[in-house]
Amino acid sequence: MDHFLNEDQQMIVDLAKQITDEMIIPNRAKYDETEGYPLDIVETMAKSDFFALFVPEEYGGLGGGCFDTVLALEQFGRGCVGIATAYAASALGAYPIVISGSKELKEQFLPDIATGKKRAAFALTEANAGSDASGIQTTAVEDGDYWVLNGTKQWITNGGQAHLYTVIAMTDPHKGPRGATMFVVESTDPGFSCGPKEKKLGIRTSATTELIFKDCRIPKSRMIGRRGAGFITVMKTLDKSRPGIASLGVGLAQGALDEAATYAKQRVQFGKPIISFQAVQHMLADMAIQTEASRALVYVSAKHIDAHPKQMSKASAMCKVMATDTAMKVAVDAVQVMGGYGYMREYPVEKMMRDAKILQIYEGTNQIQRNVIGQELNKEYN
Amino acid sequence: MxxxxxxxxxxxAKDVRLDPETNTLSREGVKSVINPYDRHALEEGVRLKEEYGGTVTVISMGPPQAQAILTEAISCGADEAFLVSDRAFAGADTLATTYTLAQAVAKAGKPDLVLCGKQATDGDTAQVGPGLAVRLDMPFVTCVKKVRTIAKDVLTLERMMDDGYDVLEVDLPALLTVVKEINTPRFPSLRGMRRARDYQITSLTAEDIGADSSRLGLGGSPTQVVSVFPPEKKGDRTMIEGSVAEQVDKLAEILFDSAFGA
Structure with missing residues (x-):
């Protein structure tokens, strides 16, 4: 379907598609198998300016629009959600600086993020703080011209691969959620280290590690926004980033549909290609309907967010739920359409099915998204 | 530089067909691309510019449609682009082509370094690079697989040979033709694509380059193509691809089937 993209947007799609077809798809099975980090592909994306997409122009970027990033992520996600996540994690890590950082902080870090010279990561989750972000136990204490961080973050995407981390820590624990503050921690800071790479069901190429802060000293200038405003920054960051995860879902669903439909045309049973059987046709039709509907909601939501409305949480959460639940369902159905072949690692859909699951979990589980939507509805119908 | x-x-090359009637290349509906070796020449030019400074100017002789590859070259890092296009150039062999290109290169500026792919995948002559160098009165090295250094107008490079490589020095200005081993061409960049969209390619006609019309196109070409025909088919061939183990399995299967029936 034509979404009437402008010239700049069409260029993003065309180039992301080229990189996906020529570099991501031929290498995705290798990276899934070896679980190595796709540095060559991430560097290609950087050289082609994709890391500039989510950085404002005054800091060396190409604008920083949510929709632009969504268009790129959809293509990358069609190829491999794991590789796409390695890219998306930098956007997520950069957003707190873009949204709440001081001019100095932006000037210090954003230009290098835009060129891809430095990769970023976002550090919120802890062992006891996932969906309930108020359970954060990492602390930051003032010491002269420094902040000293202590604690452990868990399951951090780009852990060990990022050069800078945007980290939330409690500065005033007695104030509860209003006592949390965000900081930029560089991988070279004293007292900072990463754990080993976690072994996951899917997106195996994406690096996921613990971050360990042991008397980690950082200059005071690394505080993002006001003291105590950490949660507000986190919420605004996630509002802006979730359409990106949603677009990974659209891309994955499209990729799975492409594989299943291509296979169904070639596979002959009972003397006919299986696409001629209504049972298969109806499955493919449902996959196509859900994929198109998700894409439409993601695009509209991303454009809505780019218009800087006062309230964007609901749109952001709705598109995330819709597109990632769709990705899961379409991937499962793609495996079903392809039968035994679909279950084999020789074909890409079993990987898509494994990869799809994370989309319903990370950057806020789909249950939490529904909470957000429900709370907004509760306010709207006051 | x-x-x-x-x-x-x-x-x-993935899409080459011969017209069975005329035995000429069928261009209808066939995608056109930058000659693959030239992609490597362009990439090397952009890399040398990034390392040593200067500008990269791309020149293509061809019909108006060849604008597309110049636009692509700009999006991949070239600074300026010239399309050398005129009906008078049609039917040029390599002698007429090198004459035309030499006139165009002179018009486009005074190069320190001229880069070409080692040959084009359609004509496969590998004559244009060396021919152009002779006309420009420059030393040339063919089949370059690596540019090691450029210091004080002396270029040190590696030339691919059948049994290894030669290390050579050549004075600038010079012309090099390159092989695929020299680099991995980059993808375009978003900034490059935006620049390419707004960039005005300069068109040069026979008159613009001050060419002697008797030396252009078919009339200026001693080579006459009498006929083009596909080689006679000798038996069926099957290409077996994959890892060695997969190839062995597949080969065993084919031999078994041919001996005992499928």
Whole structure:
């Protein structure tokens, strides 16, 4: 379907598609198998300016629009959600600086993020703080011209691969959620280290590690926004980033549909290609309907967010739920359409099915998204 | 450093067909691309510019459609682009082509380094690079697989040979033709694509380059193509691809089937 993209947007799609077809798809099975980090592909994306997409122009970027990033992520996600996540994690890590950082902080870090010279990561989750972000136990204490961080973050995407981390820590624990503050921690800071790479069901190429802060000293200038405003920054960051995860879902669903439909045309049973059987046709039709509907909601939501409305949480959460639940369902159905072949690692859909699951979990589980939507509805119908 | 890269538009090798009636290349519906070797020449030019400074100018001789490859070259890092296009150039062999290109290169500026692919995948002559160098009165090295250094107008490079490589020095200005081993061409960049969209390619006609019309096109070409025909088919061939283990399995299967029936 034509979404009437402008010239700049069409260029993003065309180039992301080229990189996906020529570099991501031929290498995705290798990276899934070896679980190595796709540095060559991430560097290609950087050289082609994709890391500039989510950085404002005054800091060396190409604008920083949510929709632009969504268009790129959809293509990358069609190829491999794991590789796409390695890219998306930098956007997520950069957003707190873009949204709440001081001019100095932006000037210090954003230009290098835009060129891809430095990769970023976002550090919120802890062992006891996932969906309930108020359970954060990492602390930051003032010491002269420094902040000293202590604690452990868990399951951090780009852990060990990022050069800078945007980290939330409690500065005033007695104030509860209003006592949390965000900081930029560089991988070279004293007292900072990463754990080993976690072994996951899917997106195996994406690096996921613990971050360990042991008397980690950082200059005071690394505080993002006001003291105590950490949660507000986190919420605004996630509002802006979730359409990106949603677009990974659209891309994955499209990729799975492409594989299943291509296979169904070639596979002959009972003397006919299986696409001629209504049972298969109806499955493919449902996959196509859900994929198109998700894409439409993601695009509209991303454009809505780019218009800087006062309230964007609901749109952001709705598109995330819709597109990632769709990705899961379409991937499962793609495996079903392809039968035994679909279950084999020789074909890409079993990987898509494994990869799809994370989309319903990370950057806020789909249950939490529904909470957000429900709370907004509760306010709207006051 | 003023670097000139000569590029040619060719039919995509994955999609080459002969017209069975005329036995000429069928260009209808066939995708056109930058000659693959020229992609490597362009990439080398852009890399040398990034390392040593200067500008990269791309020149292509061809029909108006060849604009597309010049636009692509700009999006991949070239600074300026010239399309050498005139009906008078049609039917040129390599002698007429090198004459035309030499006139165009002179018009486009005074190059320190001219880069070409080692040959084009359609004509496969590998004559244009060396021919152009002779006309420009420059030393040339063919089949370059690596540019090691450029110091004080002396270029140190590696030339691919059948049994290894030669290390050579050549004075600038010079012309090099490159092989695929020299680099991995980059993808375009978003900034490059935006620049390419707004960039005005300069068109040069026979008159613009001050060419002697008797030396252009078919009339200026001693080579006459009498006929083109596909080689006679000798038996069926099957290409077996994959890892060695997969190839062995497949080969065993084919031999078994041919001996005992499928």
């Amino acid at each position: 003023n670097i000139v890269v000569c590029i040619k538009q060719v039919p995509d």
